[in-house]
Amino acid sequence: MNRTRALTPPAPLAPARLARQLLLVSRPALWINTVGVGVVGLWLAGSLWSWEARWLVLLLWLTFPYNLLIYGLNDCSDRAEDAVSERKGGWQGARLEAEHLRPLLWAIPFVNAPFVLYFVLAFPSAALLTLTLAMLLFTLYSLPPVRFKSRPLLDSLSNVAYALPVLVPAQLLGQPWPLWPLLALMAWSVGKHAFDAVQDLTADRSAGVRTVATTLGVVATARWSLGWFVLAGALLLPVSELSACSVWLMSGALSLRLLRDPREATARRLYPLSLLSPWLLGAVAGVQLVYQLARAVAS
Template sequence: MGENASTRGGDGDGTGAGAEGKSDQRDGLAHRLRYLLVLSRPRFWLYLAGPVLVGVAYAAEARADLFAPAAVVLFAYFLLPANVFLYGINDVYDREIDTENPKKEDKEARYRGQGYVPAAVGLCAALPLLFVPVVPAPAWPWIVVFLALGAAYSAPPVRFKTTPLLDSVSNGLYIAPGAAAYAAVAGTQPPALAVVGGWLWAMGMHTFSAIPDIEPDRAAGIRTTATMLGERRTYAYCGACWLASALAFGAIDYRLGAVMVVYPALVAVLAGSSVPVDRAYWWFPAINTVVGTALTMGALWRLVNG
């Protein structure tokens, strides 16, 4: 009896230890998933997924096109996995630089060499291969552009982010999701002026977002368009990109230009105000969401009302 009780007690301890081990594994997995979620910059998810909505809305010729399988798949990919890829590869190769970056203390995740992060980045880069049966051929050049520029921006040997002007130009990758979605739904490439306008917008947006990093980047010896120009001239550069973007969109339809002119107007106001740029920087996800919504609603109005 006593031996059996002891045995049962031993079994009970073993079961408890096993349960605790499984709990630790679950906690470890949950921690990793939470980390990858923060790494993906949820505040910026719509920077990639939003253009998909805009592209689909302008490509659609019937309401059913809005929910075409390719549109749904691309939106899902660019909402989360693409952000894990883009920001994950950035964080891996910026590990040393980010020791000087105050944004990593509260707003973003700090990469500390976790092995699962590069694995997740690689998985998210390969994930589009599963879309081949669903996504039409005209969209694939844009998916390749996104993946190629997303990697080349941060990873050696190219590492565009450390070369002034190329760091800005390469961020046209942010319009690739919208162009891919348009091409997937319409079966043709988007208008050239829309691509030019979107690319210029992305150049300005990227360079503006680099202004809060000027001092950390200089301290780390990193050269960017923003560190080369300095804060005041970077405002002017962003304003010029955004004004040219508004003109390109306005050449397609004056209403598009009227929406996009909010960006050069806003940067002009900020340049003459006392608002710290690192505070204004965090306004732009909301501003971009409002602008993207306006563009999308305009396209949907056209679709519904002809």
């Protein structure tokens, strides 16, 4: 009887349960990391208030579809780590069972294919190359045989992919690249990945996965992330001193706090603040935008 039960395939998920599972996998709390980059790109290109179909489709893709690609592949590859991680199975990420894998691997291309087709038809080759590179880096981060996640330092450095969509609006309009914001976003993404990886140190070690945090340890990882946050702020100085200072005060302070109390438990307590940091940094940028608009209207 046990043998027969073991050979019985898992029952398909009900549509409502599948939809909830896919939404959970996409981690809505982290959509700001992708949508925010797109909004910054529109702002830098001077098209934030231009309601073109291209902008709307891009921003819509940067919500559920793109994040389902990023985290869906990641969760498929991280089942061993997630099984022993206390924070998975809720808003911080799904804990996948065998019955979830096939529907998820079908849903990822199904949800993303219409957007990719639109990009092929409506976007210039430079923008297509940028988006393709971003998707490729996230795919290689999760999937073997490359799997950057299990390659210390490369796991952190490959997260520059988060910054790439900031280029797309400028590429669509044939404008110069926003080089300093691009480099700053890249540096900030590398630092944030390393900082957030500390909270999974025990789970990753238990699963035999080598990451920047398991290799360097808490103290060196905190220093690594702090260095990238300092660099990100410095790269923003030519664009906005206020934004540069906000990166140092918010993200840099998190790394310093972890250095003062270098424990995995500290990283877990600080994670909600790390999660809020893109919102806070975006609010600072929003204040500057409103100020610039007010000055433009006054003049």
